[in-house]
Amino acid sequence: MLGPLCGCCAPARVGARARGEQKYLRDGHDAVSSCPFCAISRGADQHRVVFQDERLVVFHNIRPQARVHLLVAPRHHVANTDSLAGPEDARLVEEMERVGGDVLRRLAAAPGNSGGSGGGDSGGGGSTNEFKFGYHVPPWRSVDHLHLHCMALPHTPAWAAVKYLLPGVWLSSSDLIGRLRRQGAGRRRRGESAAA
Numbered sequence: 001m002l003g004p005l006c007g008c009c010a011p012a013r014v015g016a017r018a019r020g021e022q023k024y025l026r027d028g029h030d031a032v033s034s035c036p037f038c039a040i041s042r043g044a045d046q047h048r049v050v051f052q053d054e055r056l057v058v059f060h061n062i063r064p065q066a067r068v069h070l071l072v073a074p075r076h077h078v079a080n081t082d083s084l085a086g087p088e089d090a091r092l093v094e095e096m097e098r099v100g101g102d103v104l105r106r107l108a109a110a111p112g113n114s115g116g117s118g119g120g121d122s123g124g125g126g127s128t129n130e131f132k133f134g135y136h137v138p139p140w141r142s143v144d145h146l147h148l149h150c151m152a153l154p155h156t157p158a159w160a161a162v163k164y165l166l167p168g169v170w171l172s173s174s175d176l177i178g179r180l181r182r183q184g185a186g187r188r189r190r191g192e193s194a195a196a
Helices: 036-041 086-108 158-164 173-195
Strands: 049-052 056-060 066-074 131-136 148-155 170-172
Touching: 036 056, 036 066, 049 086, 056 086, 066 086, 086 131, 086 148, 086 173, 131 158, 131 173, 148 158, 170 173
Parallel strands: none
Antiparallel strands: 049 056, 056 066, 066 148, 131 148, 131 170
């Protein structure tokens, strides 16, 4: 057992499924009453929020595991990475990474945050110029609301890097986008075959 993965990620509680909450609510006004990230998107804990628009909210992780550690969540409730499928969801994940990356780069370059601009979403090194973007996958998260981790490395403490590398626990944003694009391409091919 890995124990708590970070301030918001650990083996998920079974509660949401037991209560019969929907796996994926697309309407931007839909929210799960027991979801802390839905509460943040509705105005709770605004001192943690560093960016918001009509689709996304970006906020500081309550227990950061890197020099700068942000979370990006859609305003509408999406349970987790298993709730995503196809190109529409790939666009959501791409937008989450783009917005999170922009905010992360701005905050990481701010006075008081050593380091500078960097790139890449994989890697596990400790460079102060390195960024990492990804998701803890089911069941390795405690909040069942899709959220992207955006981190300016190094990890703090250094051993925390393991939690953001393990296959089956961590999924890089680029890997998730690739998976969603492949799912969309597979559906198009099946549709073309059926039409022929």
